[in-house]
Amino acid sequence: MRRRKPKTTRSIRKPVRTGRAAKNGALRAEVIAACRGLTRLGLTYGTSGNVSVRLDAQRFFISPSGTAYDALTPADVPLMDLGGRWFGRRRPSSEWRFHRDIYASRNHVGAIVHTHSPRATSLACTGRGIPAFHYMVAVAGGADIRCAPYHTFGTQGLSDAALTALKDRHACLLANHGVIALGEDARTALALAGEVENLAAQYCAALVLGEVRLLDEAEMRRVAEKFRTYGKPDAPDPDLLFAGPDLSHTAARGPR
Numbered sequence: 001m002r003r004r005k006p007k008t009t010r011s012i013r014k015p016v017r018t019g020r021a022a023k024n025g026a027l028r029a030e031v032i033a034a035c036r037g038l039t040r041l042g043l044t045y046g047t048s049g050n051v052s053v054r055l056d057a058q059r060f061f062i063s064p065s066g067t068a069y070d071a072l073t074p075a076d077v078p079l080m081d082l083g084g085r086w087f088g089r090r091r092p093s094s095e096w097r098f099h100r101d102i103y104a105s106r107n108h109v110g111a112i113v114h115t116h117s118p119r120a121t122s123l124a125c126t127g128r129g130i131p132a133f134h135y136m137v138a139v140a141g142g143a144d145i146r147c148a149p150y151h152t153f154g155t156q157g158l159s160d161a162a163l164t165a166l167k168d169r170h171a172c173l174l175a176n177h178g179v180i181a182l183g184e185d186a187r188t189a190l191a192l193a194g195e196v197e198n199l200a201a202q203y204c205a206a207l208v209l210g211e212v213r214l215l216d217e218a219e220m221r222r223v224a225e226k227f228r229t230y231g232k233p234d235a236p237d238p239d240l241l242f243a244g245p246d247l248s249h250t251a252a253r254g255p256r
Helices: 015-040 096-105 118-124 135-140 156-165 186-209 217-227
Strands: 050-054 059-062 079-081 111-115 171-174 178-183
Touching: 015 050, 015 059, 015 111, 015 186, 050 096, 050 186, 059 096, 079 096, 096 111, 096 156, 096 178, 111 186, 118 171, 118 178, 118 186, 135 186, 135 217, 156 171, 171 186, 178 186
Parallel strands: none
Antiparallel strands: 050 059, 050 111, 059 079, 111 178, 171 178
């Protein structure tokens, strides 16, 4: 009498689907972390502001409308496409239009952060941008940080004005509204939003003290060029010599 082999139950894995789900979950978590970062860094209050992260050429995750950041879960973060369709259980931010239009027109942008940070918004309420009063203004991609004219929040008019102000820039102010900052991911976009707020605070203080001296365009171009290699190990500097990674062979040497 033959013995029957016991039946084995095999689980069928779908690596492509699993990988996709993991990526989606990671990007949704990135949105939530940046939203909470807005509050932690004092760049917004309550549920104001919004964050999005690109999924691919046609889709992006965006923070939901009117939801407390500390209560967000990954399932709360909706997905949108460039056609204006959204998927999920919560409605996307009312500012979805400028997120969509920026992704559609700027292929290199991986994330967008919108804040109502106090000092930058105060400047924007006077219609001012941030001129070249400090070399760090070039961190936003040019000689100044422009201020887009006022339009009602969530409208196509606001999106169009923001795109114009963001031309050749990574950040802009929105009159009587706030700030938009772009980055390759949510972390870098959030960091840039923080830089803009810090620059706005310095510029406001300088305006109180008197006439503000501005750097010329040639200097700002030099600074912008240096920023292209800032923080990179191979950044050019003729007086800085790499002597190797092994610290045990170091010895005190005077100038040559």
